[in-house]
Amino acid sequence: MAQPLTMETECLELRTRHPFIIARGGRSEYRTIWVRLRDADGHEGWGEATPSSFYGETAETVRAALERYAGALPADPFDIEETERRWEASLRINASARAALSGALHDLVGKRLGVPLYRLWGLDPAKAPRSTFTIGLDTPERIRLKVQEAAEYPILKIKLGTERDVEILRTIRDATDKEIRVDANCGWTLKQAVAMLPVLQEFGVTVLEQPLPPDQIAGLAEISRRAAIPVVADESCRTAVDIPPLVGAVDGINIKLAKCGSLREALRMIAVARAHGLMVMVGCMIESSLGITAAAHFTPLVDIVDLDGAALLARDPFVGATIAGGQVALPDGPGLGLRKR
Amino acid sequence: MAQPLTMETECLELRTRHPFIIARGGRSEYRTIWVRLRDADGHEGWGEATPSSFYGETAETVRAALERYAGALPADPFDIEETERRWEASLRINASARAALSGALHDLVGKRLGVPLYRLWGLDPAKAPRSTFTIGLDTPERIRLKVQEAAEYPILKIKLGTERDVEILRTIRDATDKEIRVDANCGWTLKQAVAMLPVLQEFGVTVLEQPLPPDQIAGLAEISRRAAIPVVADESCRTAVDIPPLVGAVDGINIKLAKCGSLREALRMIAVARAHGLMVMVGCMIESSLGITAAAHFTPLVDIVDLDGAALLARDPFVGATIAGGQVALPDGPGLGLRKR
Numbered sequence: 001m002a003q004p005l006t007m008e009t010e011c012l013e014l015r016t017r018h019p020f021i022i023a024r025g026g027r028s029e030y031r032t033i034w035v036r037l038r039d040a041d042g043h044e045g046w047g048e049a050t051p052s053s054f055y056g057e058t059a060e061t062v063r064a065a066l067e068r069y070a071g072a073l074p075a076d077p078f079d080i081e082e083t084e085r086r087w088e089a090s091l092r093i094n095a096s097a098r099a100a101l102s103g104a105l106h107d108l109v110g111k112r113l114g115v116p117l118y119r120l121w122g123l124d125p126a127k128a129p130r131s132t133f134t135i136g137l138d139t140p141e142r143i144r145l146k147v148q149e150a151a152e153y154p155i156l157k158i159k160l161g162t163e164r165d166v167e168i169l170r171t172i173r174d175a176t177d178k179e180i181r182v183d184a185n186c187g188w189t190l191k192q193a194v195a196m197l198p199v200l201q202e203f204g205v206t207v208l209e210q211p212l213p214p215d216q217i218a219g220l221a222e223i224s225r226r227a228a229i230p231v232v233a234d235e236s237c238r239t240a241v242d243i244p245p246l247v248g249a250v251d252g253i254n255i256k257l258a259k260c261g262s263l264r265e266a267l268r269m270i271a272v273a274r275a276h277g278l279m280v281m282v283g284c285m286i287e288s289s290l291g292i293t294a295a296a297h298f299t300p301l302v303d304i305v306d307l308d309g310a311a312l313l314a315r316d317p318f319v320g321a322t323i324a325g326g327q328v329a330l331p332d333g334p335g336l337g338l339r340k341r
Numbered sequence: 342m343a344q345p346l347t348m349e350t351e352c353l354e355l356r357t358r359h360p361f362i363i364a365r366g367g368r369s370e371y372r373t374i375w376v377r378l379r380d381a382d383g384h385e386g387w388g389e390a391t392p393s394s395f396y397g398e399t400a401e402t403v404r405a406a407l408e409r410y411a412g413a414l415p416a417d418p419f420d421i422e423e424t425e426r427r428w429e430a431s432l433r434i435n436a437s438a439r440a441a442l443s444g445a446l447h448d449l450v451g452k453r454l455g456v457p458l459y460r461l462w463g464l465d466p467a468k469a470p471r472s473t474f475t476i477g478l479d480t481p482e483r484i485r486l487k488v489q490e491a492a493e494y495p496i497l498k499i500k501l502g503t504e505r506d507v508e509i510l511r512t513i514r515d516a517t518d519k520e521i522r523v524d525a526n527c528g529w530t531l532k533q534a535v536a537m538l539p540v541l542q543e544f545g546v547t548v549l550e551q552p553l554p555p556d557q558i559a560g561l562a563e564i565s566r567r568a569a570i571p572v573v574a575d576e577s578c579r580t581a582v583d584i585p586p587l588v589g590a591v592d593g594i595n596i597k598l599a600k601c602g603s604l605r606e607a608l609r610m611i612a613v614a615r616a617h618g619l620m621v622m623v624g625c626m627i628e629s630s631l632g633i634t635a636a637a638h639f640t641p642l643v644d645i646v647d648l649d650g651a652a653l654l655a656r657d658p659f660v661g662a663t664i665a666g667g668q669v670a671l672p673d674g675p676g677l678g679l680r681k682r
Contacts, residue, residue: 078456080463081641109463113454115419120461122421122450122605240616244588264463271609272616275581300422 003040005077005108007070007101010034011059012048012288015314018146020286021137023161023187024054030286031059035066035100037108039077045108046338047100048291050258050284050309054235057096065094069101077108084262095238095261096285102262103294103336110335117297117337118330121267127300128328132157132181133308140171147175153326155179157306158205161187166199173203181207181304186235188212190219197227207304209254209281210234221249232281232304239265243272252279252304257295258287270301284309293320293336299328317341344381346418346449348411348442351375352400353389353629356655359487361627362478364502364528365395371627372400376407376441378449380418386449387679388441389632391599391625391650395576398437406435410442418449425603436579436602437626443603444635444677451676458638458678459671462608468641469669473498473522474649481512488516494667496520498647499546502528507540514544522548522645527576529553531560538568548645550595550622551575562590573622573645580606584613593620593645598636599628611642625650634661634677640669658682 014030021027033049049066051057068091074083083105087098110117118125133153135146137160150156158172161184172180182205188196193211200208207230212219214235224231230251237246238259246253255269266282273280281304282295289310299305310316311323320338322329331337355371362368374390390407392398409432415424424446428439451458459466474494476487478501491497499513502525513521523546529537534552541549548571553560555576565572571592578587579600587594596610607623614621622645623636630651640646651657652664661679663670672678 078460078463079465082465082468113456115454119419122419124420124423127423240612241618244585244617247585268612268616271581271612275609275613276585277582 004075005037005039005073007066007073008036008038009063009066012317014286014288016286016312017314018136018138018142020312022159022183023137023185026136032287032291033059033062033066033097033100034290035104037073037077037101037104039108043108043111045077045104045106045111046290046336047103047107047294048287049096049100050287050291051096052258052285055095055259056093061094062097065091065097066100069097074105077105077112080105080109080264084264088261096258098261099257099294102264103257103291106263106294107335107338114334116330116332117335118300121298123298123300125300125330128296128330129299129303129305130155130326131305131307131323131328133311133323133326134159134306135172137162137168140167143168143171144175147172152324155181155326157181157183160184165196169199169203169205180205181209183209183234184211186210186213190216190222193219193223194226197223201228205229207232210236217245217249220246224250230279232279234283240268240272243269243276243278247276247278250278252281254281254283254306255302256283256285257291258285263294263298266295266298267301270298279303281305282307286312288313289316289318289320289322290338293318293331293338296321296328296330297336345416346378346380346414348407348414349377349379350404350407353658355627355629357627357653358655359477359479359483361653363500363524364478364526367477373628373632374400374403374407374438374441375631376445378414378418378442378445380449384449384452386418386445386447386452386676387631388444388448388635389628390437390441391628391632392437393599393626396436396600397434402435403438406432406438407441410438415446418446418453421446421450421605425605429602437599439602440598440635443605444598444632447604447635448676448679455675457671457673458676459641462639464639464641466641466671469637469671470640470644470646471496471667472646472648472664472669474652474664474667475500475647476513478503478509481508484509484512485516488513493665496522496667498522498524501525506537510540510544510546521546522550524550524575525552527551527554531557531563534560534564535567538564542569546570548573551577558586558590561587565591571620573620575624581610581613584610584617584619588617588619591619593622595622595624595647596643597624597626598632599626604635604639607636607639611639620644622646623648627653629654630657630659630661631679634659634672634679637662637669637671638677
């Protein structure tokens with residue numbers, strides 16, 4: 001065990017089937033970083049970093065951060081708690097880089113023990129909920145096309161936060177009777193959000209995610225008071241310490257590995273949210289099945305799943321957790337249970 | 342995996358070296374229940390239930406509750422999350438019975454995988470803090486004797502909550518320069534507690550545990566405001582949902598498996614406490630090394646350890662985690678790492 005782990009990184013060029021556009025903009029091409037940790041016996045643990053410019057990351061900052069973290073790789077991959085603490089102490093922020101390493105350590109440990117990660121965590125994969133599938137911002141014609149293409153998914157998540165929100169909602173509701181949830185990605189003012197509440201009700205929306213900018217906690221509380229549907233914080237909630245200030249202001253929190261930087265922190269966030277009676281959602285970035293699968297392993301503990309990042313890709317370089325027919329299905333191989341396509 | 346686990350229970354008759362007396366009374370003889378779960382391959386997982394009359398339990402209620410829970414043993418010992426949920430749904434309260442089963446499942450999983458529980462949890466055993474050793478209520482002469490007998494322990498925990506508290510503190514402080522912490526076990530009124538604060542300061546006490554009855558949260562807040570030392574909630578805090586109402590009222594919480602009923606719940610409580618910036622303590626009942634060891638496995642995550650339950654015994658039927666010299670030392674065998682003496 002004296003021999004430290006070694007790290008390799010590789011840039012993945014991902015392309016979505018359609019340009020993926022949200023309130024802050026969008027595009028078709030995404031670069032993520034595939035991290036491989038290898039032990040002396042040749043076991044490998046894999047993880048994926050999904051740089052988010054909203055959180056100050058690019059593929060280049062992620063690779064640079066990974067180089068820094070590689071200086072503090074553990075000799076023993078089981079030593080995850082202290083290793084993650086060291087990484088965060090050596091370089092803060094850079095959550096997606098740390099999430100990739102966290103995923104890789106958990107993958108490696110599961111492979112060494114020969115058991116899937118969900119099993120190490122004591123979870124029943126049959127408890128994984130259904131996942132939404134996201135319809136990004138687009139023209140009415142292309143939105144109708146996307147709704148058709150999403151035929152297999154029973155729950156749609158709609159990106160809003162534009163001047164055309166009512167039109168978008170109407171286009172989608174005219175095209176389908178499915179359950180729809182809305183994500184405004186911080187795109188509304190309090191006034192706009194309050195004005196949208198009856199519209200959301202009219203179109204039968206069941207969940208409203210992040211209507212306001214991250215710091216507007218009082219505004220979120222105002223919206224939650226007025227809304228008949230659950231309001232979920234995403235950009236307002238990165239790690240577990242962000243949860244207590246949100247209590248009373250929202251009905252739930254959205255956990256993303258790219259925000260919290262650690263699978264262990266994700267489990268801690270679930271514990272904190274539950275102690276406060278909050279709903280728990282897990283979300284993702286545009287990423288391959290590698291990153292999606294890491295998050296999928298804790299879906300048996302959550303209420304709302306939005307893990308469509310890989311399903312939106314034209315070509316997914318990995319085979320792992322799937323959301324075929326909208327149902328999260330966990331792979332039963334050891335660790336994360338992934339293979340390269 | 343289709344064959345369900347089987348359960349056996351056995352009553353352990355434990356005797357403390359001295360009668361162990363706290364504010365609510367005390368005695369020398371304690372009965373705990375040794376729980377053994379066995380899988381089809383003959384692997385065994387062990388746990389210990391320590392009935393607490395304060396929480397409505399006797400050895401008989403524990404055995405009866407265990408019989409009920411045995412009707413919902415999992416076919417797969419890895420399926421812990423849902424199993425614990427089922428147990429709690431089938432019969433509430435009875436935390437020490439559920440804690441024994443939780444410990445036994447974790448022991449069995451660790452043994453099947455061939456790794457110590459702390460390692461499954463990603464923890465570094467070298468981070469385990471030192472444990473206090475408790476001096477129960479007694480006459481000045483016998484207290485002096487106990488302090489002598491506790492020579493190897495660098496930190497003493499003193500039970501108070503009597504008419505003779507100042508005398509007890511003085512007796513101990515006259516006998517030793519060691520760090521001392523105080524546990525009033527709900528034994529004071531707010532007025533008494535406020536009057537005791539300068540006395541605790543005079544004698545150099547470093548931690549004050551549960552000065553008031555469980556429900557007196559406002560009183561705890563008043564004491565915390567006035568106290569120069571951390572105030573820790575024990576009887577006021579059983580499970581994770583008890584923590585949010587204590588935020589601002591105390592500086593830390595004391596986790597006991599006999600209160601929270603689950604090793605997983607203990608980890609969740611740590612996450613919740615940390616998200617609120619609270620200190621975390623782990624405590625115990627009078628119990629053998631079997632129960633102590635289950636709690637010892639998560640000590641790398643806590644600040645304050647009081648796991649002297651087995652060290653107070655005249656004869657400990659198990660060999661597991663130890664607190665020799667006051668340092669928590671985790672066994673490195675698989676699962677809980679215990680053996681029968």
